[in-house]
Amino acid sequence: MFVIMSGGLTVDGQLPDHVIERCEWVIQACNNKYLEKNISILCSSSFTLNVPPKLNQENFILSESSVIYEYLKKRGIKNQILCEQFSHDSVGSVFFSIDLFALPVGAKSVSFVTSSFHSKRVDTIVNLMRSVYPEKIHLETIGVAPNQVFDESISSNSRSIHESDAISKFNVLYKGVHKRSEFLKILLSDHTNYNHLFTGRVCSKDEFY
Numbered sequence: 128m129f130v131i132m133s134g135g136l137t138v139d140g141q142l143p144d145h146v147i148e149r150c151e152w153v154i155q156a157c158n159n160k161y162l163e164k165n166i167s168i169l170c171s172s173s174f175t176l177n178v179p180p181k182l183n184q185e186n187f188i189l190s191e192s193s194v195i196y197e198y199l200k201k202r203g204i205k206n207q208i209l210c211e212q213f214s215h216d217s218v219g220s221v222f223f224s225i226d227l228f229a230l231p232v233g234a235k236s237v238s239f240v241t242s243s244f245h246s247k248r249v250d251t252i253v254n255l256m257r258s259v260y261p262e263k264i265h266l267e268t269i270g271v272a273p274n275q276v277f278d279e280s281i282s283s284n285s286r287s288i289h290e291s292d293a294i295s296k297f298n299v300l301y302k303g304v305h306k307r308s309e310f311l312k313i314l315l316s317d318h319t320n321y322n323h324l325f326t327g328r329v330c331s332k333d334e335f336y
Contacts, residue, residue: 128167128236129157129166129240132239135178140189141194152271167206167208170191171211171224172212173213175191175215211223213227218252221249224239235264236265236266238268240271242271244273246270248290248297255310
């Protein structure tokens with residue numbers, strides 16, 4: 128299973144270039160004649176909480192994974208495509224993709240496809256999942272090199288600092304976790320994107336996404 132990590136939407140509700148690059152990597156991989164034909168694709172995440180969600184013409188919230196799904200369909204992908212629409216950040220994206228999709232359908236391996244600037248953070252989370260689900264499934268992270276800067280308003284140094292801070296916060300919050308029950312207890316009680324602080328607030332820059 129390939130999991131395409133979402134990465135926001137443009138102001139007009141379209142996929143940004145760095146997410147399109149992730150999609151195109153998966154499309155090329157699925158078209159590789161040496162790969163198994165039964166590889167499924169999971170589009171992951173609903174919308175981030177650090178910016179207001181994008182709305183469609185009827186003023187309903189646009190799901191990032193649904194927009195990725197539509198992009199893949201327009202590109203003619205024949206593989207099974209699923210949408211994970213429970214998560215709002217990288218942590219939830221990795222966990223829900225494994226726990227609610229990959230394991231129940233019997234996937235032997237999961238490749239999380241993201242951008243190279245985000246891959247270290249994703250792999251930190253994936254590494255914890257290897258401990259939570261020992262020997263049940265093969266997990267890997269694939270970082271796609273972007274053709275241009277992720278966000279012209281953010282310097283590469285600022286992006287690097289943001290990623291490092293996010294990894295540090297994750298390591299502190301989930302320190303010592305080795306079981307699914309331990310992980311869920313923290314996710315649902317202490318992780319602010321999934322606990323009682325989920326709605327009706329502006330996310331702090333110090334929070335982890």
